[in-house]
Structures are given as C-alpha cells and as structure tokens.
Amino acid sequence: MAGLNKPDITPPRWLLAELTYACPLQCPYCSNPINYPDYNNELSTDDWKRVLSEARKMGAVQLGLSGGEPLVRQDLVEIVSHGRELGYYSNLITSGLTLNEKRILELKNAGLDHIQISFQASSAEVNDFLAGTQAFQQKKDMARLVKKHGYPMVLCVVIHRQNIHQMREILELAIELDADYLELANTQYYGWAHRNRDQLLPTKEQFTEAENIAQQYKQKLEGKMKIYYVVPDYYEDRPKACMNGWGTTFLTIAPDGTALPCHAAAQLPDMQLPNVREFSINEIWNQSAAFNWFRGDEWMKQPCRSCPEKTRDYGGCRCQAYMLTGDMYAADPVCSKSPDHATITSITETTQENDLNNEDQPLIFRNPKNAAHRHNPDNSK
Amino acid sequence: MAFNTTLSINLAPGHRLQWEEAQNAYVILYPEGMVELNQTSAEILKLCTGELCFDEIVARLEQLFNVQNITDDVHEFIQVAFDNGWIKQT
Numbered sequence: 004m005a006g007l008n009k010p011d012i013t014p015p016r017w018l019l020a021e022l023t024y025a026c027p028l029q030c031p032y033c034s035n036p037i038n039y040p041d042y043n044n045e046l047s048t049d050d051w052k053r054v055l056s057e058a059r060k061m062g063a064v065q066l067g068l069s070g071g072e073p074l075v076r077q078d079l080v081e082i083v084s085h086g087r088e089l090g091y092y093s094n095l096i097t098s099g100l101t102l103n104e105k106r107i108l109e110l111k112n113a114g115l116d117h118i119q120i121s122f123q124a125s126s127a128e129v130n131d132f133l134a135g136t137q138a139f140q141q142k143k144d145m146a147r148l149v150k151k152h153g154y155p156m157v158l159c160v161v162i163h164r165q166n167i168h169q170m171r172e173i174l175e176l177a178i179e180l181d182a183d184y185l186e187l188a189n190t191q192y193y194g195w196a197h198r199n200r201d202q203l204l205p206t207k208e209q210f211t212e213a214e215n216i217a218q219q220y221k222q223k224l225e226g227k228m229k230i231y232y233v234v235p236d237y238y239e240d241r242p243k244a245c246m247n248g249w250g251t252t253f254l255t256i257a258p259d260g261t262a263l264p265c266h267a268a269a270q271l272p273d274m275q276l277p278n279v280r281e282f283s284i285n286e287i288w289n290q291s292a293a294f295n296w297f298r299g300d301e302w303m304k305q306p307c308r309s310c311p312e313k314t315r316d317y318g319g320c321r322c323q324a325y326m327l328t329g330d331m332y333a334a335d336p337v338c339s340k341s342p343d344h345a346t347i348t349s350i351t352e353t354t355q356e357n358d359l360n361n362e363d364q365p366l367i368f369r370n371p372k373n374a375a376h377r378h379n380p381d382n383s384k
Numbered sequence: 385m386a387f388n389t390t391l392s393i394n395l396a397p398g399h400r401l402q403w404e405e406a407q408n409a410y411v412i413l414y415p416e417g418m419v420e421l422n423q424t425s426a427e428i429l430k431l432c433t434g435e436l437c438f439d440e441i442v443a444r445l446e447q448l449f450n451v452q453n454i455t456d457d458v459h460e461f462i463q464v465a466f467d468n469g470w471i472k473q474t
C-alpha cells in the first residue's frame with residue numbers, strides 16, 4: 004500500500020457516474036469492462052442522489068453522466084435535476100440513440116449543461132457497421148436538435164484503424180453539424196479495445212497523416228470550433244498522466260456502486276474496490292486501500308522512482324502497465340525508459356493496414372454473447 | 385481574433401461562472417473542463433452578462449473598486465477569455 008509518507012489527499016473534482024452498462028450499441032472499442040453484464044445490480048435513484056450529494060460536498064463540481072447509454076435510465080431527468088440543485092456542471096455522454104426532442108427539453112429544464120454525442124464514423128456505412136445497428140441518421144438528427152435547443156454541441160469520435168482514413172470527412176461532418184467542440188479520441192487499448200487491438204490499431208503512417216489533417220483543421224477553425232485531439236499513446240515515448248494522478252481528481256462509480264480510481268481498476272489484482280452501498284464517498288476517497296494504493300510515489304519502482312519526470316506523468320497508466328508487463332507497479336511500457344518498452348514497439352511494428360471486416364479475424368462486438376463473466380473470466384480473447 | 389470594443393460581451397453558451405467553496409475561488413465551467421480564476425479575472429467575468437461593452441466594463445470596474453488606469457489589464461484578460469472561448473459577442 005502507498006506507504007508511510009502519506010501524500011496530501013486532494014478532493015475529487017470530477018464525478019463520473021456510469022449509470023448503466025446497458026447500451027443499444029455494440030462498439031468493438033467500448034471502454035466498459037468485458038464482463039459488463041455482471042454489473043447489472045444497478046444503484047437506485049436514491050443511491051445516486053446520495054452519491055452526488057456526498058461527492059459535491061467534498062468538492063466535486065464536474066459531473067459526467069455516462070454508461071453504457073445513460074438515457075436507458077428512466078430516472079435520468081431526476082438525477083440531472085438533483086445534480087443541478089447541488090451546483091454541478093453536468094455533462095451527458097450519449098450515443099444519441101433513444102434521444103428525442105421531448106427528452107432534450109426535459110433535460111434542459113432539469114438543468115443539464117451539455118450533451119456530448121458520439122459518432123462512430125463519418126459515413127452511415129462505417130458508422131452503423133461499428134455500432135452494430137442503424138444509428139447514423141439518428142445521431143445527425145439529434146446533434147441538430149441539441150444545437151437548436153441552445154446546448155453547446157460536442158461531438159466525440161473514437162479513432163482507430165476502421166475509421167482513421169475518414170479523418171477529413173469526420174472534420175467536415177463536425178462543420179456540417181455546426182459543432183462547438185470536437186473530441187478526436189484515439190483509442191485507448193483497454194477492455195474491448197484491447198481484445199480487438201489487432202484490428203483497431205492504426206499504423207504509424209496512418210496516425211501521422213490523420214494527425215496532420217486534424218492540426219490543419221484546428222488552425223483553420225480557430226475561434227469557431229475547439230478541437231481536442233487525444234494522442235494515441237502507443238506512438239508516444241512518454242505515457243499520459245493517467246487520470247491526472249491516481250486518486251487526485253477523478254472518482255468513477257460503476258452502475259452497481261463500485262467506486263473506481265480509474266475505470267479499468269477492476270482488472271488490477273488484489274484491489275478490493277469499495278462500494279457506495281457500504282461506504283460513504285468520504286470514506287472511499289480518503290480511507291479505502293484502493294484509492295490510496297497509487298497515491299504519491301512511494302509505490303514506484305525504477306526507473307520511475309528516481310525519474311525527474313515522475314511528477315508529470317506519475318509513471319503512466321497502472322492498468323496498462325499490468326496488462327502489458329504483468330506488474331502493476333512497473334513503469335507504463337509506453338515510456339521509452341521502461342525496460343518493457345519493446346512490448347509496445349513490437350505491437351506497433353507488426354500492425355498493418357487492413358480492411359474493414361477482415362474475415363480471418365473478425366471484430367468482436369460488445370454484446371452479451373461476447374462478454375466475459377465472473378465465473379468464466381477466460382472468455383477474453 | 386480581436387474583439388469589438390463597442391459590442392456587448394456575454395459568457396459563451398454552455399459556460400458558467402460559479403463560486404466554489406471547496407476551492408475557495410470562482411471557477412468558469414464549460415463542457416468537460418473548468419478553470420480556477422483569480423479574483424480580478426472573476427470580477428471582470430461577472431460583468432460579462434451581455435449588457436455591457438468593453439468600455440462600460442472598464443468604467444464599471446473603476447467605479448466598483450475605486451481604481452484607475454486599468455484599461456490595458458482588462459483588455460489583456462478579455463482577449464485571453466475570448467481566445468479561450470469563454471466569452472462571446474453577438
């Protein structure tokens with residue numbers, strides 16, 4: 004456990020409420036756990052209200068309402084209005100399915116601050132193939148309605164090999180829809196994306212080309228649209244500062260009430276994750292072993308321990324370190340100083356451009372049939 | 385982009401200015417982000433409600449805080465706020 008020199012604990016700023024893992028889509032890069040059906044014992048409306056109240060009291064101010072598809076929750080409006088009363092800035096992160104004008108208005112009246120709609124791609128064909136269902140036209144319609152009702156419009160597209168060739172068209176789509184913000188998020192290879200990595204990871208050339216296009220548009224659209232480009236960390240030589248440091252900023256609550264310092268923490272060994280059904284947010288944030296595990300730098304090994312950059316990236320992502328090196332205390336292998344860096348380069352060097360729907364190795368879609376279960380965790384590749 | 389000193393200034397859609405007890409500071413909140421403001425910046429943004437133009441904001445601040453010669457400093461901050469997309473003119 005993070006040792007004797009207890010670092011100062013900062014209050015949470017972000018509460019990420021994963022209201023449900025139910026979702027009408029089947030994105031093969033979904034960041035939900037591969038055993039997501041195990042989380043179906045969902046918190047009640049009152050549980051969520053209490054979680055919001057307690058976290059707000061501690062200092063959380065940004066509220067992310069996500070999932071799965073948060074619109075599946077029938078009590079969403081009630082949760083939103085409770086959040087607004089408490090003074091949260093609330094962000095709804097949705098696929099746009101099951102949204103309609105009536106609901107947009109109800110949410111607006113309840114005090115929702117913004118709606119982020121995800122697109123899988125810039126064309127109906129690729130979008131609906133990746134979503135595993137017809138969704139493209141609905142998403143476009145909803146994006147227009149969101150704008151019409153005075154919300155800032157935020158589009159989010161997860162980028163990978165199946166859509167990276169559409170970078171220019173994706174940017175044009177955002178212009179067509181008059182987006183205020185566009186988030187271009189290169190896939191992070193956890194969970195479902197990790198299972199599908201061989202079909203999702205673009206080549207270095209594809210990345211470079213796509214990034215150039217994004218930067219070009221960024222300049223061209225300055226002052227009109229804010230473009231966030233999330234870099235693909237496999238092609239960097241330093242890891243990202245995961246979660247802005249473990250237990251410093253973000254508090255994620257899974258649909259069943261499990262509290263997570265990072266949304267992939269459930270896969271780490273020995274980590275007993277506290278549940279909001281048993282503990283208060285204060286106890287969870289300040290006292291639980293899980294949230295203290297990687298606070299500060301006492302837990303670090305070399306090369307991180309004596310590295311001058313450790314205050315900037317905190318040794319990178321713990322889950323990535325565990326997934327790729329088998330040791331959750333190791334440096335994130337994305338780092339070129341990591342003794343395991345070759346595991347990343349061997350992955351990036353062997354990745355190849357290939358076509359959609361490669362028959363030898365089809366994409367594994369996120370659905371109950373493909374999910375792993377607690378009693379059958381081996382259904383992982 | 386330079387802003388127009390004769391048009392009124394408003395917070396951009398989806399932006400909120402709010403006092404945060406836990407941070408003991410004003411913050412500006414926007415989609416998926418926030419910035420903690422120092423007191424001066426917060427006092428300027430409080431006047432960006434869509435009624436006043438730049439000169440009027442300066443005059444109001446001079447009057448409220450009994451200060452003078454603040455035009456350049458206010459101009460600099462308003463420009464930063466514009467560049468960050470926190471405020472808008474219509």
Ligand code: SF4
Pocket residue numbers: 026027028029030032033034035070071072098121369
């Ligand atoms: S990534 Fe796709 S499948 Fe996963 S929750 Fe989001 S919309 Fe649903």
Ligand code: SF4
Pocket residue numbers: 241242306307308310311312313314316317318319334335338339340341
């Ligand atoms: S050695 Fe560790 S702390 Fe240093 S840059 Fe690499 S990951 Fe970060």
